[in-house]
Amino acid sequence: MSDLTKLSIAEARDLLKKGELSARELAEAHVAAVHAAESLNAYIAKTPEMALEMADKADARIKAGGQKGMTGIPVGIKDLFATKGVHTQACSHILDGFKPEYESTVSQKLWDDGAVMLGKLNMDEFAMGSSNETSYYGPVKNPWRAKGSNNDFVPGGSSGGSVASVAGYCAMGATASDTGGSIRQPAAFTGTFGIKPTYGRCSRYGMVAFASSLDQAGTITRDVRDGAIMLESISGFDTKDSTSVDIPVPNFEAALTGDIRGMKIGIPKEYHLDGMPAEIEALWQQGIEWMKAAGAEIVNISLPHTKYALPTYYIVAPAEASSNLARYDGVRYGLRELVEGGGLADMYEATRAAGFGDEVKRRIMIGTYVLSAGYYDAYYLKAQKVRQLISNDFKEAFGKVDAILTPTAPSAAFAFGEKSDDPIAMYLNDVFTVPASLAGIPGSSVPAGLDANGLPLGLQILGKAWDEETVFKVSGVLEEAAAFKAKPEEWWR
Amino acid sequence: MSNIDKATVAKIARLARIKIADDKLEPLAGELNNILGWVEQLDEVNTDDIQPMSSVVDVKLRWRDDKVTDGDKQESVLKNAPRGEYGFFAVPKVIE
Numbered sequence: 001m002s003d004l005t006k007l008s009i010a011e012a013r014d015l016l017k018k019g020e021l022s023a024r025e026l027a028e029a030h031v032a033a034v035h036a037a038e039s040l041n042a043y044i045a046k047t048p049e050m051a052l053e054m055a056d057k058a059d060a061r062i063k064a065g066g067q068k069g070m071t072g073i074p075v076g077i078k079d080l081f082a083t084k085g086v087h088t089q090a091c092s093h094i095l096d097g098f099k100p101e102y103e104s105t106v107s108q109k110l111w112d113d114g115a116v117m118l119g120k121l122n123m124d125e126f127a128m129g130s131s132n133e134t135s136y137y138g139p140v141k142n143p144w145r146a147k148g149s150n151n152d153f154v155p156g157g158s159s160g161g162s163v164a165s166v167a168g169y170c171a172m173g174a175t176a177s178d179t180g181g182s183i184r185q186p187a188a189f190t191g192t193f194g195i196k197p198t199y200g201r202c203s204r205y206g207m208v209a210f211a212s213s214l215d216q217a218g219t220i221t222r223d224v225r226d227g228a229i230m231l232e233s234i235s236g237f238d239t240k241d242s243t244s245v246d247i248p249v250p251n252f253e254a255a256l257t258g259d260i261r262g263m264k265i266g267i268p269k270e271y272h273l274d275g276m277p278a279e280i281e282a283l284w285q286q287g288i289e290w291m292k293a294a295g296a297e298i299v300n301i302s303l304p305h306t307k308y309a310l311p312t313y314y315i316v317a318p319a320e321a322s323s324n325l326a327r328y329d330g331v332r333y334g335l336r337e338l339v340e341g342g343g344l345a346d347m348y349e350a351t352r353a354a355g356f357g358d359e360v361k362r363r364i365m366i367g368t369y370v371l372s373a374g375y376y377d378a379y380y381l382k383a384q385k386v387r388q389l390i391s392n393d394f395k396e397a398f399g400k401v402d403a404i405l406t407p408t409a410p411s412a413a414f415a416f417g418e419k420s421d422d423p424i425a426m427y428l429n430d431v432f433t434v435p436a437s438l439a440g441i442p443g444s445s446v447p448a449g450l451d452a453n454g455l456p457l458g459l460q461i462l463g464k465a466w467d468e469e470t471v472f473k474v475s476g477v478l479e480e481a482a483a484f485k486a487k488p489e490e491w492w493r
Numbered sequence: 494m495s496n497i498d499k500a501t502v503a504k505i506a507r508l509a510r511i512k513i514a515d516d517k518l519e520p521l522a523g524e525l526n527n528i529l530g531w532v533e534q535l536d537e538v539n540t541d542d543i544q545p546m547s548s549v550v551d552v553k554l555r556w557r558d559d560k561v562t563d564g565d566k567q568e569s570v571l572k573n574a575p576r577g578e579y580g581f582f583a584v585p586k587v588i589e
Binding site: 366 | 497501502505506508509510511512513521524525527528529531532533534535536537538540543544545546547549550551552554555557566569570572573574575576582584585586587588
């Protein structure tokens with residue numbers, strides 16, 4: 001067979017089933033691809049021996065007739081999922097040397113289904129960033145480059161390693177996590193498919209916490225069908241996470257019927273932004289035409305509190321982060337910095353000063369301030385009220401429509417350093433993804449076109465809580481209509 | 494509303510247990526003021542009769558039996574500690 005790393009998960013699954021491909025061959029091809037793709041900096045820890053061992057087990061399992069969708073499929077794991085005995089630091093210096101004694105539920109579910117681990121993937125430190133530039137392990141490079149240029153672009157973030165590994169053919173799928181857009185925005189920047197399910201669909205057990213009321217696991221794959229296969233594997237109720245919800249996981253792949261006739265697709269007027277590149281506006285319009293051509297009815301809707309989503313997020317998320325990140329104190333795990341002649345409090349302060357990067361410190365400081373005595377009502381309580389209004393906007397809209405179509409991000413991938421000096425410019429990247437995160441509803445990003453420089457652009461599909469099936473169905477139709485066949489030049493191999 | 498000065502930054506840093514060098518307090522005050530100034534647009538929103546969100550999706554937090562289901566893992570718990578002694582986490586002396 002030619003290049004095994006180019007197969008989709010669904011194709012590999014079918015070949016494995018027919019015995020025309022072994023999990024061992026597939027794992028070997030991917031281990032070599034991971035090794036060759038060093039320059040992307042997508043992997044910060046590689047586990048080739050584990051991969052081959054797991055592949056052999058998968059082959060035995062397939063022979064015994066126990067194949068599942070993900071059996072024998074090589075995947076990368078974002079560094080914030082705890083993997084027993086393997087590097088888990090959320091790409092922060094403060095977790096130096098941390099090797100968990102337990103496994104996250106999401107990764108455990110993949111291993112239970114027979115998936116194969118290639119290693120741990122780079123990300124923004126504690127998932128705080130939209131460009132993967134805040135990682136302690138250095139930035140990830142986007143496999144995509146502008147036409148005729150050798151300049152590097154950011155892969156988006158925070159799941160930068162996840163998207164670069166999948167777009168760069170060194171994983172068939174990757175786990176990712178979304179707090180304000182960290183799955184969908186990088187998927188759009190790299191021509192991959194990303195899905196964030198409903199809050200509570202995937203267990204957060206063993207996921208390094210950033211903002212607990214927003215964090216939700218999801219997947220990055222090269223197409224919609226692969227996303228359906230992989231998301232089904234990691235979904236499901238877990239008693240170890242009190243916000244995990246006990247409802248059955250549908251067969252997401254079965255939702256890909258290609259039939260959206262009569263479905264109502266909402267177009268929110270507030271997502272037309274001043275100064276948004278014309279090609280993004282045009283792609284959105286094209287998406288609307290594709291939906292119409294597939295027999296869907298377009299309905300204009302209003303989500304009036306959209307413009308308040310980002311400021312709301314930048315109170316809620318840092319507040320929760322300041323509380324969650326209080327555990328990194330140099331006592332129980334990770335880095336410890338001692339001060340000559342100093343006491344315990346000096347150790348805390350020195351450890352946290354040395355261990356956290358600038359963006360993480362900034363957010364902890366904001367969070368600490370908005371939760372501090374005298375400011376709690378004015379900031380945090382106010383934000384939680386506006387968050388309720390944002391959620392109400394969606395509830396009202398979903399009384400009229402089955403799904404919502406918007407652009408995923410207000411721009412294509414940008415250059416390194418372009419926005420890293422201006423926190424607010426960086427935050428604005430998530431303007432279209434944050435509202436759905438605040439409301440806990442499922443959303444995907446589907447590769448839909450290229451900009452004038454030849455960089456990928458994505459369209460976002462949002463659905464009702466617990467209705468990932470509609471998100472998949474509409475995503476599948478969009479994918480087929482867009483027929484996105486462009487590929488990056490493989491300069492990194 | 495927000496006017497964070499150097500002293501306030503020092504106070505927040507202390508609350509957050511992050512050591513911040515004196516010469517970094519002023520620039521950080523500027524950054525925090527920028528961000529908080531931007532979030533203050535929320536004041537435009539009328540939230541008079543709105544309850545703050547308490548649950549992201551419409552579900553009740555479930556109850557569980559009050560039973561011990563895990564434990565006896567002293568070795569595991571201490572495995573990643575920068576310093577452990579006699580089965581405990583060890584820290585610098587605390588004298589108040």
